[in-house]
Amino acid sequence: MIQVRRLGHATFETPDVEKQIDYYTQVLGLVLAAREKDRAFLATKTGQLAITLQRGEAARCTKLAFEVSPKENFADMAKRLAGEGIRSESKSDAIPGTPKVLAFEDNKGTTIELFTEWGFLGRDQAIMGVGPLKFGHIAFACPNQKEVTDFYCRVLGFRVSDWIEDFFSFLRCGPDHHTVNFIRGNSTKLHHIAFELKDFAHLQSACEWFGRKNVTIIWGPGRHGAGHNIFIYHRNADDQIVECYTELDTMSDEELGYFDPKPWHVDQPQRPKVWDRKAATLVWGPPPTPDYFRGRDAPSF
Ligand SMILES: [Fe+2]
Structure with a gap:
């Protein structure tokens, strides 16, 4: 098994790289850290690479990059993957600031890139x-959500934080309640991506900015049950759902096995569990608008 420690960035193909750059830099507030003819690299204001855009025929997520321990050895990781019947390939200089990745495919067709070294792409950058x-x-819909959940636990060392019934899993690779989600769907596609904001005041500022930019909030503000994050959802320039959230549950100590206590928890202590759909969806807040469900072939949430 390989122990993934942190979500790095996601790579999206898009028919209109320029439109997505405009969205990510002028609405969401990322920084255009590097630009090639058919690729763009977008970082947070702290200089962490978050999104890579690649010109393609359709809007879709093709790759996910995860950081592993600096003590990991690429040949040894490749051997452990081969033990699971997974062929991997070492690649160099594919990503600015990340000299080397080990690439392979997960069991829903997304390329996984593991890296040990990375560099900040600038610092104290002005954002809009x-x-x-x-x-x-990042959350995906897929017909084999149970098998994909098993793969991420068995191969990449994720732990299950929660299930909603048997259709929606929440997996962690560090203190955050979830870094990847898998929800049952008729086909494999992106469900949503999510960015962390500082606090509720920051979330309110985001709402004000979306109002100014005529970006429709399609669900929220509200607080989820599973993960207990306060959330708002909107759509980006490729019609993909983007969540902004704060106050996500964290598990500071894996051995203790419970999420850090919060006033809004009903369970004492709050441990990983199977939720029913209603309790998992909302602690408070409005129901989703119809636009949240547009294009969905997966159960609600
Ligand atoms: Fe989410």
Whole structure:
């Protein structure tokens, strides 16, 4: 097994790189850290690479990059993957600031890139728009959500934080309640991506900015049950759902096995569990608008 420690960035193909750059830099508040003819690299204001855009025929997420321990050895990781029947390939200089990655495919067709070394892409950069702290999590719909959940636990060392019934898993690779989600769907596609904001005041500022930029909030503000994050959702220039959140549950100590106590927890202590759909969806807040469900072939949430 390989122990993934942190979500790095996601790579998206898009038919209109320029339109997505405009969205990410002028609405969400990322920084255009590097630009090639058919690729763009977008970082948070702290200089962490968050999103890579690649010109392609359709809007889709093709790759996910995760950081592993600096003590990890690429040949040894490749051997452990081969033990699981997974062929991997070492690549150099594919990403600015990241000299080397080990690439392989997960069991829903997304390329996984593991890296040990990375560099900040600038610092104290001027941003416009929301300005999230970090790229926090990514959720996929897929018909084999149980097998994909097993793969991420068995191969990449994720732990299950929660299930909503048997259709939606929340997996952590560090203190954050979830870094990846897998929800049952008729086909494999992106469900949403999520960026962490500082606090509720930052979230309110994001709402004001979306109002100014005519970006429709399609769900929220509200607080989820599973993960207990305060959330708002909108759509980016490729019609993909983007969540901005704050106050996500954290598990500071894996051995203690519970999420850090919060006033809004009903369970004492709050441990990983199977939720029913209603309790998992909302502690408070409005129901989703119809636009949140547009294009969905997966159960609600
Ligand atoms: Fe989310």
